[in-house]
Amino acid sequence: MKEQLARNIHNYRKEKGMTQEELAQAVGVSFQAVSKWENAQSLPDIALLPQLARTLETGIDRLFGYASFDRSVTIYEQEYRNSGYYWGTEPNSACYEVLKRIPPVRPLKLLDVGCGEGKDAVFFARNGYHVTAFDVADAGIEKTKRLAEQARVHVEVFKADILDHRLDEHFDIVFSSGVLHYIRPELRSEIFENYKAFTNAGGLHVLNVFVEKPFIAPPPEDEPYAYSWHSGELARHYHDWLLADSSEIVFDCMSSGIPHRHAMSKLIAQKPDSSS
Template structure:
């Protein structure tokens, strides 16, 4: 827990633009105390947590590294609680690009960001990748475990909030489909930099994101926690990487039971 608190105090202090001295002054303590917290040499007194939470404008749960449950993160949480697999068992078509660009000819560590019910994560594991996956939905995680057990593969799956989780170990491949619109714009740059920092040299990202177009009506789903993306924004985060592929497509979707369309940007990028 000390490690998580240290990282979170440092992260949220930086996001507020506070120096250690400024945070220390607000709390009525020395900046050396803040330094010890962030270097994992000490933990803040429990009586200080409410004040730290207030000053940094973040819940105590998040300071301690726990996922907040005060409101639904995704509209699919309830759908995942049914026995049926909402998205079915066939992998997303983008999964085949991973096999094409970076096949598992050696042990390849792959992270599936926002794995849902596990169809993509299990597909990758079946094809020989060392797969780690996370999602915010308890039901989705359980379905991922169940599907992996049924197929007879191993997927290291755990619960995490896309906004709170940061990598601290390296992966060869990062994959995410239909999830990145949940990232609040104020965290986008930091999150993508974290993903890039913890990608091995020669490793790749396979990401897509929904983008807004004036000629496509808003989708029928009410996504209270999603954020608009503009064409080219995803690509801009990879100006210093080799762009293997980049495209924009109009896709048909009936996830809500009502046929509609999305515009989607796709980026395949390699760290060189």
């Protein structure tokens, strides 16, 4: 918790263009205290948290890495409130790559980053993985719980924002589909280093991200919190892992009811096992 809070205080302060001295003055402490917070040497007094959150224009929950907003940060929050499943309930094809490469012949912990309505998380749980999942959309989390209950499996699901949440427990598999474009460019290296550090030796990351192409028009959805990725960018974060797949695809999509196309980079990377 201390490390998570330290990172978020630092990130939100930098985002506002404040120095440690300016933040210290705003909340009535010394700049040495702010430095200790950001280096995870101490925690802010609980009485300071409301003022600290107001100064950084965020919420106390977000400072600790959990999502709690009055505004929606994804255009799909409203879509997920409908009775049907916006993305359906069939698992993503990348799920089968996980099954093929690291089948659950022993207990394996899997994290689904940005689980949406839970179709992939529940698929993994049905196949014997110990699944943890998070998403920023309340409606998506509720649908994930409902889908897991219908399938009579357990998924440990919670609400968090990919920008703020960092791992503090190890997983064998990290999976994410259609979510990574919400990561701001300046946070990408830190986030992926965190995911890699908390992956067990021999573990697997199966990820994808939308990439910009000059020959493909922008999608019709207005995504105010999406950020551009470029070809090869995702793979560069895994230069020190074994890359089993770093291909690109172009596919047709009807998610908005308007025909359009996407380009997507896929990545399957395995963490080196130092014992082998």
